Amino acid sequence: MSVTSAGAVRRLRSRLHRPAPTAHTASPSVAGGRTGGPAVPVAATARAWAELLRVPAVFTVPGDALAGAAAAGARPGRTTALAVCASVCLYEAGMALNDWADHDEDAVQRPHRPLPSGRVRPRAALAAAGTLTAAGLALAARAGRRPLAVAVPLAATVWAYDLKLKHTPAGPAAMAAARGLDLLLGAAATGRPLRPALVPAATLAGHTCAVTLTSRRETEGGSPAAPLTALAATAAVTASLLPLAHRPAADRHAVRTALALGYLATAAPPLAHAALNPSPVLVQRAVGAGIRATVCLQAALTARAGAPVAGLLTAALAPVAARLARKVSTT
Template sequence: MTGEGCGGVSAWAELLRLPALFTVPGDVLAGAATAPGRPGPHTLWAVASSLCLYEAGMALNDWADRAEDAAERPHRPLPSGRVRPSAALTAACALTAAGLALAARAGRPALTVAAPLAATVWAYDLGLKRTPAGPAAMATARALDLLLGAVTVRGGVRPALPAAALLGTHTLAVTTVSRHETRGGAPLTALTALAATGALARGLGRGSGGTRIPGRARQPRALGYEPARPLRAALAVAYAATAGRPYLHAALNPSPQLTQKAVGGGVRATIPLQAALSARGGAPVSALITAALAPLAARLARKVSVT
C-alpha cells in the first residue's frame, strides 16, 4: 500500500509486527505433534488460518489503542499518520474473514476451534486486555491456536491439552509483563515470569516423546523416531535463555526499556518452546522446522519491533 495515510511497506510491517509472525506456525505444528497420525494438507491450511488470525489481532490491537498510543507511543503507525485507522480496521476484518475461510478449508473441526479463537482475539483487543482477565484471554488464544493444529490430525484435542496448557502458561507470563512495558516498575511480575520460565524449561527437558494411541504402547512418529534427549534438552535450554535473561534484567532494573526487552524476549522464546513441544510429542522434523524460524525472527526484529 502506498500513498499518504495508507502507509508504506515499513509502516505496515511495524503495524503487523512481522517478526512476531514467526512465532505462529509452531503453535499448529506443536498441536499436530500431539495427535496420532501424520500431518497433511489440512495442517498447512490451519497454519495459514493461524497466520491470518494472528495478524488480524495485530491490526485490531493498534486500532483499539490508537488514542492511548497517541499519548504514549506517538511514533506508532496510526498516531503518526502513516496508516489510517480505517485501513487498520479494514485489514483486521479482512484477515479475520480469511482466517476463518482457511480454517473451513482445513475441515469442520478446525473451523470449530478457529471460530472461538477469532472471537477471543477480538474480545481481547476490544476490551479484555484492559481488565485483569487480559493475560488469561491471550493465553487462551495461544492455547486454542495449538489445539487448531491438533484437530487437523485424527485424535481430537484431548492429547494436546497438556501442551496447550504449557504454551498458555508461557503466554500468560509474557502478557502479564507486557502490561508494564510503557511504565516499568514491576520487578515482582518479571520475577514471577522468570520462575514460570524455569518451571516450564524443566518440564520440557524431562518430557517424553511419542504419541499414545488408546490400548497400545507409546509409538514413534511417522516422520522420525522418538527424539533424543539432547534435542529436547537443547530446545529447553534455548527457551530458558531466550526468555529468562531479559526477565532477570527487568526484575533487577524494571525500567520501561528493559521491560520492553523482556517482553520481546518472551515473544521470541515462544519459538523454542513450540519446537520443544513438538519434540516432546515425538515429531523431531516439526521441531527442527520450528526452531529454524528463530534466527529469521531475530534478524527481522533488528529492523521491526515485536512489541
C-alpha cells in the same frame, strides 16, 4: 514592442526552455494516491504496515499448529498447512485490531506507531482486521469442520481481548487462551482426538500469560513483580520440557533437551535483567525475548511429542524472527 507583447514573448521562451519531467517528478496524483497529496514511497508504506502487523512476531505462529499436530500423533499435511495459514491470518488480525483499539492511548504513549503518526489510517487498520479474520475462518473451514469449530472461539477471543479484555484483570488469561486454542487448531486439523494436545496447549498458554503480564508495564516499567513471576514460570516450563534424568542423552531426547535449554536461554536472561531494573527499555526487551522464546517452546513441545525433526524445523524460525526484530519491533 508593447509591454504586453514583450511579456508574451518571455512566457513563450520560458515554456520552450522548460526542462522535461523526469522519472523522479511523478505527479502527486500517482505518487501520493490522491490529487495534491504528498508523495508516499512504497517502501515507507510497506514499513508502516510491517510495524502495524509486527511482522517478526508472525514467525511465532506456525509452531502452534506444528506442535498441535505432533501432540495429536500426526505428521504435518495439507490440513496442517491450512491451519498454519488460518493461524497467521487470525494472529495478524489481532495485531491490526490491537493498534486500532489503542489508537488514542498510543497517541500519548507511542506517538511513533503507524496509526498515531498518520502513516496508516485507523479505518484501514480496522478493515485489515476484519478481512484477515474472515480469511482465517475461511482457511480453517477448508481444513475441516473440527478446525473451524476451534477457529471460531479463537477469533472471538482475539476480538474480545483487543476490544474489551486487554486492560482488565482477565486480559492475560484471554491472551493465554488464544495461544492455547491456536495449538488445538493444529491438533484439530489432523482429525485425531484433542485430548493429547491439552497439556501442550496449557503449557504454551502459561508461557503466554507470563509474557502478557510482563507486557502490561512495558511503557512505564517500575515493578519487578511481573518479570519475577514470568521468570518463575519460565523455570517451571523448562523443567516440564526436560526428559527424565535416567533417559539416555544420545537419542532423540538430546534434541528435546537442547530445545528446552534454548527456550530457557532466550527467555530467562532478559527477564532477570528486567526484574533487577524494571525500566521501560529492559521490560520491553524482556517482552520481545518472551515472544521470540515462544518459537523455542513450540519446538521443544513438538520434540517432546516424538517429532524431533519437526521441532528442529520449528526452531529454525527463531533466528529469522530475531533478525527481523532488529528492524521492526515485535512489541
